[in-house]
Amino acid sequence: MKINSKPTRRSLFMKQWDLQSMVLPGIIFVFVFSYIPMYGVLMAFQQYDIFAGIWDSRWVGWTNFRLFFNAPEFFNVLRNTIAISFLKLLISFPAPIILALMLNEIRNMAFKRIIQTVSYLPYFLSWVIVSGFVVSLLSVDNGTVNILLAKLDLIERPINFLSIPEYFWSILVSVNVWKEVGFASIVYLAAIAGVDPTLYEAASIDGASRFKQMYLVTLPCITPVIIIFMILAIGGILSAGFEDILLLASNPILREYSDVIDTYVYRVGIQNSRFSYATAVGLFKSIISVVLLLIANRVARRAGVSLW
Template structure:
């Protein structure tokens, strides 16, 4: 501010009261400008990530209007007839809705119950390994399935469970049993999918928890060891509390995706015989949207799934903050 403005402000208290917030805002702008210039390369590196989210995540959100229209490819999105909530009424009254919803929830629950703790337990085990050569080799072997595409992995699963020459059925027949057509039996489908997902992702998931463990102060372990704490006690009272925040955040993100089971793994392994336990929102949307051409109805299904996921992650975050004091925000 110029000297003249300061003199006027000092002679008039009312003006001084209005000038003070302006000074604060100007100081904040100047401080942010200096910080931006100092870290300009960090902001430049953010541009590709921001563009990705803007183009592939936020821009397509305008397409949700299709869920409220009877889409005609000839008329286009904006020229198509507005039908309101008719697609949602059709969805909720559909005979397939309950089956698809049940399968999606059950697969996600099984994945959370059995799949979520798996990388935590594996990370705890790897963290206790003191032979670095063995630890590195083990980590490399465990990480490899993550880099295998679901197309290749589905082929491995199909061959492994083959009723003629699959390893699983060779073990069954070796004990005097009859070969089982695992992929054609609905009761086995969820177990197969969850097991395959755990095998594919368990090694990669340990990276997050091992990284969190590196932030734990080593002197805590030394003090506990001097006090006579066993290895299991050090895990229970130092390691697990040290990664508790990371565990809560990962669990909240998993709950937010409870209806998002993934398309590839189910699509590549299921068939009409296993629709009863294997048909989920992703495969259902694919059939009615791309195969049957009911794009408006498929959009309504996807929007319903997204809204449910949003409500779940908000609720889970609120509950976690109230119970443990840890949350995403």
């Protein structure tokens, strides 16, 4: 009697050679631009000399890391990074989910398409354009916000919003939500579209209202997608932003509340040509992000959903 042997990976690959070849360009791209440059992290343990190169620069061990931990800006930069990331996670993460749920309840398709288009458009604007728009909107001279507040008798004189450090976090998070919420909702709309319609019919027969159907049917069905994106968001919690903060916080007065790890690396490490120091700070951020990603994935695995 002939016993069917388990197919080998080689045989499975040959059966799927057409599908595997479609993945190959992506693998090459990631290898060339993500893995090959990783040898550059050696700079974090060196006093890098641009003329000597990485392999001939002087090794200094953990000196660059100690300089960062003992820097007077360390706790302020870490506080701003965690605070801004937490606010973005708290507000920006659920915003596209709520928008997707609301769009799913719209039955007028023409109106639904208009709302989708309007909410998607800001995503395709560069941060240079968005920052210019925000600066004009909040301007002291003929800024729309100041004019509106004055018309409502809420202020007596214009407020220079982008010169008040305490306002910066609110402005930054609000602009991020406005710019990203529409495009981010596409994934959740696609997940909602895959929900079995018979579940809604059964819930309707049982007397569930539209809101209860959303709460008892839609949300549980898209929970795996939400958890996966939550894991990725937690892994990137130290990536508070770069372009948005750099462009909106051009005023040095805001640095107390706007300086995060990415902008600190650019300002202190790159602009001052302290390449080894910048690499050490970036490596510190990457290690913490990986640890957070592993922890979030392990916790999510207990709920039956994880990245691996």
